[in-house]
Amino acid sequence: MKLPHLILLLLGPCATFAADMFTVTATNRLSIARPAETVSIPWADVTRGLPHALSQHLTVKDAAGHALPFQVTGIVTNGIIAHSELLFQHDFAPGESTATFTVERTPNRITPPFPTKVFARYVPERLDDFAWENDRIAHRTYGPALAAPDIDHRGKEVLVTSGIDVWCKRVAYPVVDRWYNQGDYHRDQGEGMDMYHVGDTRGCGGTGVWDGHRLYVGGNYETWRVIANGPIRAIFELTYGTWDGGGVMISEVKRFTVDAGHNLDRIESTFLFAGNKPVTIGIGIRKNSAGAGEELASLLTTNAAQRWISQWEVQKKNGSLGEAVIIPGPECAGVAEDADNRLILATVKSGEPMRYLVGAGWTGSGQFSTRQDWDAYVAAQAACANSPLEITISK
Numbered sequence: 001m002k003l004p005h006l007i008l009l010l011l012g013p014c015a016t017f018a019a020d021m022f023t024v025t026a027t028n029r030l031s032i033a034r035p036a037e038t039v040s041i042p043w044a045d046v047t048r049g050l051p052h053a054l055s056q057h058l059t060v061k062d063a064a065g066h067a068l069p070f071q072v073t074g075i076v077t078n079g080i081i082a083h084s085e086l087l088f089q090h091d092f093a094p095g096e097s098t099a100t101f102t103v104e105r106t107p108n109r110i111t112p113p114f115p116t117k118v119f120a121r122y123v124p125e126r127l128d129d130f131a132w133e134n135d136r137i138a139h140r141t142y143g144p145a146l147a148a149p150d151i152d153h154r155g156k157e158v159l160v161t162s163g164i165d166v167w168c169k170r171v172a173y174p175v176v177d178r179w180y181n182q183g184d185y186h187r188d189q190g191e192g193m194d195m196y197h198v199g200d201t202r203g204c205g206g207t208g209v210w211d212g213h214r215l216y217v218g219g220n221y222e223t224w225r226v227i228a229n230g231p232i233r234a235i236f237e238l239t240y241g242t243w244d245g246g247g248v249m250i251s252e253v254k255r256f257t258v259d260a261g262h263n264l265d266r267i268e269s270t271f272l273f274a275g276n277k278p279v280t281i282g283i284g285i286r287k288n289s290a291g292a293g294e295e296l297a298s299l300l301t302t303n304a305a306q307r308w309i310s311q312w313e314v315q316k317k318n319g320s321l322g323e324a325v326i327i328p329g330p331e332c333a334g335v336a337e338d339a340d341n342r343l344i345l346a347t348v349k350s351g352e353p354m355r356y357l358v359g360a361g362w363t364g365s366g367q368f369s370t371r372q373d374w375d376a377y378v379a380a381q382a383a384c385a386n387s388p389l390e391i392t393i394s395k
Contacts, residue, residue: 024102167192306379
């Protein structure tokens with residue numbers, strides 16, 4: 001299944017560029033607002049327009065001439081860093097159909113790093129958690145040290161799960177390091193809190209194999225790899241070892257793309273299993289993530305046309321939390337549930353990536369007040385996923 005990405009239109013192989021500048025036009029086919037849309041330009045196209053370009057000698061400007069924060073991602077291959085994308089963001093107003101930008105070489109001026117809005121890291125000081133965040137929400141998941149038994153009977157926490165946790169933020173700046181250093185993130189001390197209980201459920205967006213009656217799930221992630229880490233986008237991969245998916249031995253690699261300004265992350269899961277027969281995967285949301293006695297209501301919204309499910313949980317003291325999964329593709333195979341999880345289903349083939357969006361939003365952040373607010377946000381994100389920007393590069 002393919003989640004649409006930005007559509008890049010080059011003006012022919014013989015297009016020419018000014019020596020130190022080229023123009024980028026982003027075309028939007030939707031009438032709704034599209035805040036924090038990430039514009040992506042392959043680095044090869046940047047260097048075609050600006051030969052030998054260096055990220056520290058670039059400026060990206062909007063149509064009003066304002067300099068924009070940008071990021072150049074790089075992927076290490078055989079010990080060599082290869083720049084892959086130039087990224088920057090734009091807030092499309094309702095009805096705004098196009099936006100233009102210039103990318104300029106600044107050989108006599110250094111562009112310093114921009115403040116980061118995204119962050120992802122391995123957390124060895126907390127039983128090898130892996131945590132990530134942007135300016136709106138944070139998450140974590142769990143590694144093999146947490147799953148290991150308490151052999152010495154010293155009270156070590158033991159949890160076997162491939163579920164995803166949610167950390168609710170009141171602030172836009174990064175909190176992951178501070179919360180881990182303090183070690184007391186289950187109480188709101190002004191920046192937010194971890195009010196979400198994953199247990200052995202799917203949490204917010206974990207996967208499993210669905211046989212029509214039961215969900216078969218794997219254990220904690222086994223390895224991790226950070227590919228990009230801000231200031232606009234973080235990319236990382238988690239690998240999960242083989243588990244029994246109801247008679248099908250299956251493994252998974254998850255690639256996360258976390259963009260600033262968004263409550264939903266893009267995930268690309270690649271499953272490996274024997275044979276050519278497709279497998280049905282369930283992507284889940286825990287029905288009741290609150291602590292004991294805290295849950296007042298857990299309400300489900302299903303949108304079959306846009307292929308998403310949304311849950312709204314009302315708690316006694318901590319406010320309300322929305323969670324959602326979007327599968328913007330034809331492989332969406334309906335919805336289901338088990339005792340603990342609400343599921344949206346997709347059919348996958350071995351080795352073929354399954355792309356979907358997962359995330360959460362909290363009333364304490366000030367971004368959402370009601371269930372209707374959250375569902376409207378999810379619907380808008382589904383529409384954007386199915387209508388990518390069209391990007392044109394010109395002289």
